Amino acid sequence: MRIPPRRWVLPCLLNFLVIAEMPPWANAEDLSESVQLQSLLSETDKVAEKNDLKHLTLTPGPGVAHERLALGINYTGGQLRWNFSPQWAAEVRYQQGQASSNYGDVKAVVFGLRGYRTSHPASRLPFYWGSEVAVTNAKPETSGYSTNGFAAGAFAGMRYRASRRISLDIDLGPYVISQTETNTHTTATNLDFVLNTALIVGIF
Amino acid sequence: MVLLIGMAPSLAWASVNLRFGLGSAVAKRGADAINQAGASDAAKATGDAVIATLDSCPAGAVYDSPPTDLSLIRGIEPLGHVAPPPHTFPSDHIYFYATTSTVEGVPVYAPGNVHITDIASTQYLSASPVFTDYAVYFYPCKQLRTYYGHVRTLSPAVQRALDGAAQNCSTYSTGDRTYYRCDTNVNIPLASGDLIGNGPPGGAFDFGSYDDRVILGPFAAPVRHADSYQSHTVCPVDYFTTGPKTSMQALLGRGDGGYRRQVLPLCGQYNHDVAGTARGFWYYPGAPNVPEDPHLSLIVDDVYAPKETISVGTSLPNQTPIFYTFVANDNGQVDREFSEVRPDGNIYCYDTFYDPAGQLAGSHIFILQLLNAQTIRFESQPDATCGAGPWSFTTNAVNFER
Numbered sequence: 216m217r218i219p220p221r222r223w224v225l226p227c228l229l230n231f232l233v234i235a236e237m238p239p240w241a242n243a244e245d246l247s248e249s250v251q252l253q254s255l256l257s258e259t260d261k262v263a264e265k266n267d268l269k270h271l272t273l274t275p276g277p278g279v280a281h282e283r284l285a286l287g288i289n290y291t292g293g294q295l296r297w298n299f300s301p302q303w304a305a306e307v308r309y310q311q312g313q314a315s316s317n318y319g320d321v322k323a324v325v326f327g328l329r330g331y332r333t334s335h336p337a338s339r340l341p342f343y344w345g346s347e348v349a350v351t352n353a354k355p356e357t358s359g360y361s362t363n364g365f366a367a368g369a370f371a372g373m374r375y376r377a378s379r380r381i382s383l384d385i386d387l388g389p390y391v392i393s394q395t396e397t398n399t400h401t402t403a404t405n406l407d408f409v410l411n412t413a414l415i416v417g418i419f
Numbered sequence: 420m421v422l423l424i425g426m427a428p429s430l431a432w433a434s435v436n437l438r439f440g441l442g443s444a445v446a447k448r449g450a451d452a453i454n455q456a457g458a459s460d461a462a463k464a465t466g467d468a469v470i471a472t473l474d475s476c477p478a479g480a481v482y483d484s485p486p487t488d489l490s491l492i493r494g495i496e497p498l499g500h501v502a503p504p505p506h507t508f509p510s511d512h513i514y515f516y517a518t519t520s521t522v523e524g525v526p527v528y529a530p531g532n533v534h535i536t537d538i539a540s541t542q543y544l545s546a547s548p549v550f551t552d553y554a555v556y557f558y559p560c561k562q563l564r565t566y567y568g569h570v571r572t573l574s575p576a577v578q579r580a581l582d583g584a585a586q587n588c589s590t591y592s593t594g595d596r597t598y599y600r601c602d603t604n605v606n607i608p609l610a611s612g613d614l615i616g617n618g619p620p621g622g623a624f625d626f627g628s629y630d631d632r633v634i635l636g637p638f639a640a641p642v643r644h645a646d647s648y649q650s651h652t653v654c655p656v657d658y659f660t661t662g663p664k665t666s667m668q669a670l671l672g673r674g675d676g677g678y679r680r681q682v683l684p685l686c687g688q689y690n691h692d693v694a695g696t697a698r699g700f701w702y703y704p705g706a707p708n709v710p711e712d713p714h715l716s717l718i719v720d721d722v723y724a725p726k727e728t729i730s731v732g733t734s735l736p737n738q739t740p741i742f743y744t745f746v747a748n749d750n751g752q753v754d755r756e757f758s759e760v761r762p763d764g765n766i767y768c769y770d771t772f773y774d775p776a777g778q779l780a781g782s783h784i785f786i787l788q789l790l791n792a793q794t795i796r797f798e799s800q801p802d803a804t805c806g807a808g809p810w811s812f813t814t815n816a817v818n819f820e821r
Contacts, residue, residue: 289440290439290440290442290443291440291442291443292440292442310440310441310442310445311442311446312440312441312442312443312444312445312446312447313443313446314443314446314447314449314450315450316449316450316451316453316454317453317454317457317471318453318454318457318467318468318470318471321446321449321450321453322446323442323443323445323446323449324442325441325442325445327441347441349441349445351445351449353445353446353448353449353450353452353453354449355450355453360453360456360457360468361453362449362452362453364445364452366441366444366445389435390441390444392444392445392448394445394448394449394452395452396452396453396455396456398456399456401452401455401456402452403448403451403452403455405434405435405448405451406435407435407436407437407438407444407448408435408436408437408438409437409438409439409440409441409444410437410438410439410440411440411441412440
């Protein structure tokens with residue numbers, strides 16, 4: 216048997232997660248939710264939205280979230296999300312982190328702004344992607360050094376919608392992180408792939 | 420997972436890593452940037468940044484030159500000296516007392532190959548006339564911070580390196596006196612035996628060390644000492660080669676040379692706490708840890724050990740700040756050894772005090788009761804002796820806490 220090329224592994228895995236792993240009880244909501252979704256999407260003129268419809272009916276979720284405002288906790292931080300529509304959202308987020316240096320543990324704080332575009336928003340496992348810009352500060356515990364800078368990146372991920380209000384996000388993407396040490400003006404710019412997770416709760 | 424990718428050559432893309440959370444990614448990259456800043460800054464590093472450029476300390480001696488001309492020293496007072504209210508708690512440094520009053524003061528030398536990282540000038544605004552002296556902080560290696568205090572004049576070489584450097588200044592008060600202190604981060608490499616400056620004319624200069632590899636303890640209230648240099652206090656004499664070490668140990672005792680300490684450790688101790696007993700550091704409720712003025716310490720005397728010392732700050736309504744030494748008893752409720760006073764419901768009385776010269780002193784008594792492991796009630800009363808008791812507190816009693 217011929218082994219498929221490695222580049223197909225990820226798409227196949229995602230397809231498995233979206234299609235094959237659809238829970239049986241999700242079918243109970245299939246008809247009503249798809250009707251609701253069709254009604255929602257019919258209000259738009261976007262062809263792409265309508266093309267999504269046939270896929271959405273294959274992976275129904277717990278209903279399109281109606282909440283505009285959502286709170287979340289992410290890995291070492293928190294976030295506040297505003298849903299402009301089921302497809303579009305913006306978010307402010309705070310994160311912190313710690314790493315060791317020659318001058319003791321460095322503590323970092325990050326304030327970021329994210330934009331989201333969600334595909335198949337009524338699905339139990341919708342995809343999303345977007346970009347983020349953030350301001351950063353890092354300071355070690357035993358010296359006068361500190362860094363200020365920014366991080367900017369793009370991300371793509373998947374949302375698991377446990378209920379209409381609660382979802383779990385996981386995404387991955389490349390981020391440029393640029394920081395300047397304030398005393399020496401030494402600047403370091405790097406690229407990292409950042410994995411983010413968040414538990415999101417719709418408020419109203 | 421590390422993915423090496425080729426990026427624009429103008430940018431410092433070294434490697435691409437997978438990070439869990441943007442906060443962690445920024446912290447790691449921030450640490451890299453700070454290390455990079457420290458490395459690129461090494462030649463011109465000042466202050467704490469110098470530390471990262473130094474080698475780790477070896478086991479054993481790191482100093483080989485005496486701090487001063489020891490023939491000019493009458494005595495070296497060990498760790499644990501008290502002088503309330505500014506030093507209500509035992510001191511974290513030793514004192515070198517000069518033999519004679521001279522205009523210039525005894526010379527103070529670099530005890531090894533060191534880097535001076537910080538020079539603090541203190542202007543004594545309450546003195547008449549106002550004068551200035553210096554504390555000089557230096558490292559022979561990464562983990563050992565050592566300093567001289569009350570250096571009255573700096574050597575020309577050190578003074579030149581200090582001139583023009585940016586200062587960080589503030590005014591503070593302790594013991595009813597006001598000071599103006601300026602810290603200057605520097606990096607002045609000195610060879611062993613190089614002159615740093617001169618001590619005060621006829622007075623004492625301080626000599627102290629903190630070793631990051633040493634953690635004192637246990638303190639009765641560890642949170643009071645967390646993140647402080649004092650929790651790493653060591654005797655600087657212990658870091659010298661045999662010759663100067665032996666010479667200095669022979670001088671440990673009373674500052675005027677009239678009495679040598681007889682009890683090990685010869686260099687005294689900083690931490691006297693014995694949890695669950697009366698011995699150690701006691702804090703006036705609500706007051707910050709420093710200044711030490713309002714607090715109380717019940718310790719082993721730094722010179723006359725195993726005699727014990729009561730050091731009273733400013734918090735007793737009928738008692739000026741003072742310290743007294745007494746001969747501790749192993750039984751009874753009079754002059755009972757502090758480490759044997761427990762929260763047993765008893766009131767203990769202390770009398771028959773000695774002054775720093777070893778002469779009988781004082782015309783009052785102190786009574787105390789350990790209410791629990793965290794609280795002690797303490798009072799000064801005008802009686803000449805304790806008598807047979809029982810004793811009782813009045814409204815002059817003050818509670819202190821761990």
